[in-house]
Amino acid sequence: MSPRKRTEPAALPAPVSPERHAALHGPLLSWYDRNKRDLPWRRTRDPYAIWLSEVMLQQTQVATVIPYWERFLARFPSVKALASAPLDDVLSGWKGLGYYSRARNLHRAAREVVERFGGKLPATAEELLTLPGFGRYTSGAVASIAFGEQAPIVDGNVARVLSRLFEVEGVPGDREREATLWALASALVKGERPGDFNQALMEHGATVCRPESPLCLLCPVRDGCFAYRKGRVEELPPAKVRAAPRKLFLALAVWPHEGTLLFARRADKGLFGGLWELPAVEVEEDTPEAEATARLATALGTALTLEATLDSVRRQLTHRDLTLRLLRVRGGSRPTRASAFQELRWCTPQEAEALGMSTAMQRALDAALGHGVLESGAPPAKKAAGRSARKTAGR
Structure with a gap:
């Protein structure tokens, strides 16, 4: 009780x-x-x-x-x-x-x-x-x-x-x-x-x-x-003074594998708490792509290679001006769990429709699919230097 x-x-x-x-x-x-x-x-x-x-x-x-x-x-x-x-x-x-x-x-x-x-x-x-x-x-x-x-x-x-x-x-x-x-x-x-x-x-x-x-x-x-x-x-009543929305930047891992993408469920508290997403970490506006990939690698607990920068998706929330940076990545092993997230799951786009996902993350997924990430061939968009981002110590 x-x-x-x-x-x-x-x-x-x-x-x-x-x-x-x-x-x-x-x-x-x-x-x-x-x-x-x-x-x-x-x-x-x-x-x-x-x-x-x-x-x-x-x-x-x-x-x-x-x-x-x-x-x-x-x-x-x-x-x-x-x-x-x-x-x-x-x-x-x-x-x-x-x-x-x-x-x-x-x-x-x-x-x-x-x-x-x-x-x-x-x-x-x-x-x-x-x-x-x-x-x-x-x-x-x-x-x-x-x-x-x-x-x-x-x-x-x-x-x-x-x-x-x-x-x-x-x-x-x-x-x-x-x-x-x-x-x-x-x-x-x-x-x-x-x-x-x-x-x-x-x-x-x-x-x-x-x-x-x-x-x-x-x-x-x-x-x-x-x-x-x-x-x-x-x-009467006087208008409530509202603070300007805080700018928030998230880097998203777009990781395709045999017709599926990696999805993660966030912790229950905080922005989009308990919802599913393309795995995301907070970054700064000027964070280099290699550093953003390294943070994603740390969050997922596995080595990642940045293949391409796909797109940026912006959403205006009540208290935040949100920018989602989509990074196409690949890794040597496919994770099934990570301490930074409640769950990890590999899903087809059709399976992902049943997941609880915010509108912002749905727009990001739509943008990634629009770049043909599940289609064969070279990664679309700007190719990145093929560096591997190793998970950092201290996890």
Whole structure:
């Protein structure tokens, strides 16, 4: 059994009078009933399907999630089906959605639900919070929407709505601001249909109380909005200052052998954790090809010869500007394990389709295949000096 997660001490109740509660709660629910979008997870009462939608919607647009949610449910129709599936299958079904730690936690949580709760999600936010991947938001969302508990939620949309309604100061991430928002959400969710009310807050933030060009004239609670009264809607909440994406360079080993390529599964933590790839090591922008090959040799634990530089693939991630350098290599012996990776596997392109692989790595594989690496003949692209990169000492 996983240890119970520690939560922040509860904030003092926000000053929401009964009159103000009634002026916000009822109108927002009525507005939601008239204007909510017809989304597939709103047509089900299955807690598992609702949980899956909440996980997928983290950091991902609704339009992107819908087809993934439908395919994933068809492939893993229940908690027990998900729990019994190999992790590779789950990651494969998640391919293209990004933020793969969500899929790993989903799988881990499904197994705990089967082991600890007989395959049924617990009905309270407190119990849900003990499962992998369940933070305060996800626990509150599932508990309120699927089970009707008066559990609060605060995501980006809700935070923006509450910041404007109550004129909450502070930048996103500020502890005092976050405590105030959660206290307000806790006070407002009390009453009928807590799941629908939470969805009303989110829906209102997504479609009316938008970050830019909010539609205040369509707002059902405009008269009770402090920011609207004071002309501060555009400045609340203040934009979060985002750091510039960090440049990251990876060298990839493209190692063909009798119609197959070598693939490696990364460690569970870090970028692309637990996913399959053409074996990769981090390099610098100006790392010479011979040195990059040497690092790959060390990671794979075998001597490598650089045959050609094939291509570079660039991908813009949320926090990283990623460049993948494809190096065609060969070695004297074919490794089947290496301490730098969880697993090694020689696969045909068709077999690789079933592996959980990030979109960036899939693009790299497509580029390598586009250079004809599995075809007979001389290596395409720029030929490299035929030096052998020996694994270095200290492994």
